Amino acid sequence: MTVNQEEELFKTLGTLVNGVNQIQSDVREIKGTLAEHGSTLAEHSRKLDHLVARVDSIAGTVMDHETRLRSIEELGGKVQ
Numbered sequence: 213m214t215v216n217q218e219e220e221l222f223k224t225l226g227t228l229v230n231g232v233n234q235i236q237s238d239v240r241e242i243k244g245t246l247a248e249h250g251s252t253l254a255e256h257s258r259k260l261d262h263l264v265a266r267v268d269s270i271a272g273t274v275m276d277h278e279t280r281l282r283s284i285e286e287l288g289g290k291v292q
Contacts, residue, residue, distance in 0.1 A: 213221075
């Protein structure tokens with residue numbers, strides 16, 4: 213191998229090492245971003261689950277009131 217070839221090889225290896233280091237840095241940054249957003253998504257999911265439970269509860273109450281109203285109407289009572 214000539215001196216020029218060795219120099220080119222070392223330049224290429226240096227470029228590859230720099231590229232790998234940049235990729236590792238990018239991966240660490242992406243992992244951090246995902247972890248940050250993951251916790252945000254988990255919190256939003258928890259809040260949505262809570263809202264769904266509350267809406268279900270409200271829907272149940274509305275259905276109970278509708279059933280009572282229909283019973284009163286069927287008995288001939290007036291609802292004011």
